[in-house]
Amino acid sequence: xxxxxxxxxxxxxxxxxxxxxxxxxxxxxxxxxxxxxxxxxxxxxxxxxxxxxxxxxxxxxxxxxxxxxxxxxxxxxxxxxxxxxxxxxxxxxxxxxxxxxxxxxxxxxxxxxxxxxxxxxxxxxxxxxxxxxxxxxxxxxxxxxxxxxxxxxxxxxxxxxxxxxxxxxxxxxxxxxxxxxxxxxxxxxxxxxxxxxxxxxxxxxxxxxxxxxxxxxxxxxxxxxxxxxxxxxxxxxxxxxxxxxxxxxxxxxxxxxxxxxxxxxxxxxxxxxxxxxxxxxxxxxxxxxxxxxxxxxxxxxxxxxxxxxxxxxxxxxxx
Ligand SMILES: [Zn+2]
Numbered sequence: 080x081x082x083x084x085x086x087x088x089x090x091x092x093x094x095x096x097x098x099x100x101x102x103x104x105x106x107x108x109x110x111x112x113x114x115x116x117x118x119x120x121x122x123x124x125x126x127x128x129x130x131x132x133x134x135x136x137x138x139x140x141x142x143x144x145x146x147x148x149x150x151x152x153x154x155x156x157x158x159x160x161x162x163x164x165x166x167x168x169x170x171x172x173x174x175x176x177x178x179x180x181x182x183x184x185x186x187x188x189x190x191x192x193x194x195x196x197x198x199x200x201x202x203x204x205x206x207x208x209x210x211x212x213x214x215x216x217x218x219x220x221x222x223x224x225x226x227x228x229x230x231x232x233x234x235x236x237x238x239x240x241x242x243x244x245x246x247x248x249x250x251x252x253x254x255x256x257x258x259x260x261x262x263x264x265x266x267x268x269x270x271x272x273x274x275x276x277x278x279x280x281x282x283x284x285x286x287x288x289x290x291x292x293x294x295x296x297x298x299x300x301x302x303x304x305x306x307x308x309x310x311x312x313x314x315x316x317x318x319x320x321x322x323x324x325x326x327x328x329x330x331x332x333x334x335x336x337x338x339x340x341x342x343x344x345x346x347x348x349x350x351x352x353x354x355x356x357x358x359x360x361x362x363x364x365x366x367x368x369x370x371x372x373x374x375x376x377x378x379x380x381x382x383x384x385x386x387x388x389x390x391x392x393x394x395x396x397x398x
Contacts, residue, residue, distance in 0.1 A: 110323050111222075113177045113251035120221045127221075131381035135395045136218025140179065143216055143394050147184050149229045149331060149338035150390045156229040156339070157391035158217040162188045170206035171195035172240055174250045180220075183212040184230040186332050190287055191233055194327075202277035206240030208255070209233065210324050216395050219382065229338060231331070234324040235282070237275060259296045259322040263361050266300040276304045282327055283311040290344060292318045292326035295357035302350035312348035317357045337390060 111119075120137075127134050136157065147160035161182040166173045171191065173181045183191075191209060198204040213230045214220060226232050236255045245253065258275065260267045279301060283291050293301070295317035305312055318326075331338035384392055 110254060113175065116175070116178065116222055123221050127381055128383070130383045130385070132384045132387050132391075132395075133219040133221050133381055135384050136214055136216060137221035139214070139216050139395055141215050142182055143397050147186075147230075147332070147335075148390070148394075149184055149217075149231065149335045150394070151229060151337070151388050152339040153226040153229060153232060153328065153341065155219075156217060156388065157394050158184060158213065158230040159394045160185075161213065161215055161217065161230050163215075164188050164191055164209060164212060167244065168192060168195060170199060170240070171209055172206070172245055172250070173209045174236065174245075174253070175210065176247065176250055178211065180211040180214055180227075181209065182215045182217075182230065183233060184329075184332060186287060187212065187231055187233060187327075187329050190285055190327075190329060191235075194282055194285065197281060198278055202281045203274045204239050204278045205242065208236035208238055208240050210236055218387070218391060218395060226328075231329045231338075233327045235278075235327060236324045237322075239274070255323040257322050259294050263294075263296060263365050264358055265296050271300055273304070276301060279315060279325060280305075280311050282325070283314045285329075287329040288314060288327060289330040289341060290326075290328045291315045292321050292328070294318070294320065294322040295354060295361050297322070297325070298349070299354050299358060302348065302354060305348070309348040309350075312350065313344050313346055316344060316349070317354060319361070337388070 124134065124138075142161040142163070143159040145160045147158065147162075149158050150156050162185045164171075164173060164181045164183065166176060166181065191207065191212075195207040195209075198207060210233075211224065211227055212233045213227050217228045217230050219225075219228060224232075227234075237258045238255045256270050258266055258270050275297075279291060279293065279297075282288060291314055293315055298315060298317040301312060301315060328341075331340045384395070387395075
């Protein structure tokens with residue numbers, strides 16, 4: 080999830096306003112090209128307090144070696160012993176390499192590799208284009224996501240991998256396909272395929288997967304297209320954005336006592352009224368926005384490193 084999404088989830092009443100801001104800000108952060116992302120990053124670094132946790136985590140270039148350790152929660156935590164997903168594999172390619180966010184817990188990296196290899200045969204999906212996972216030591220990011228902090232979240236593009244190897248610059252500028260229709264009420268039938276259903280299902284059926292996040296319009300389509308075997312749908316949760324990529328979240332690795340799991344999703348397929356309400360809320364947010372509120376420009380607020388778990392402070396400062 081990105082920051083806008085998290086804010087929106089916490090604030091239903093303000094959602095129309097936030098959605099208007101999303102529209103004004105253009106495509107979601109996951110879609111930003113290298114030039115756009117770097118400009119935002121540079122501007123933020125000029126004004127961000129020196130002790131900001133995201134300054135520390137967002138500028139450290141390498142993982143802390145050693146056994147994998149996951150500390151804290153998906154939206155406030157860090158990790159040591161992260162592994163980088165290879166930028167190219169038999170059935171995947173990593174996008175936006177300049178962000179250096181292809182790091183994760185070895186369990187998540189192995190899951191992505193397995194999913195990628197299974198996708199062509201089991202989902203008729205050529206291969207994965209992998210978006211952001213985590214930073215080398217996890218933690219908050221300078222741009223984008225509120226979660227992805229403990230190496231257990233990964234974004235997978237809703238665009239299949241091309242047959243050829245993408246160049247470095249294509250990986251920085253290529254845009255994923257928006258799967259959702261312009262009115263945000265349903266998927267765009269020109270882009271939605273059976274393979275999308277099969278791939279998301281394949282991901283949701285991995286035992287380690289805790290949740291999959293998709294746009295409400297995508298959840299609506301999955302509910303319609305799932306057929307009779309629907310147990311996997313309970314893990315697929317509607318959320319703002321996520322119309323260019325879906326988000327895989329795995330559970331805390333066994334024995335990682337400092338890792339905080341999320342409450343499991345409620346049972347049932349989550350279709351029917353829940354999705355209908357989401358669709359309604361989303362449509363309203365985009366098409367009945369409140370008038371913009373002008374706020375005075377303030378320096379960016381950011382959580383200081385001292386507010387992170389002690390182990391995370393040590394992990395990010397260790398050289
Ligand atoms: Zn994500």
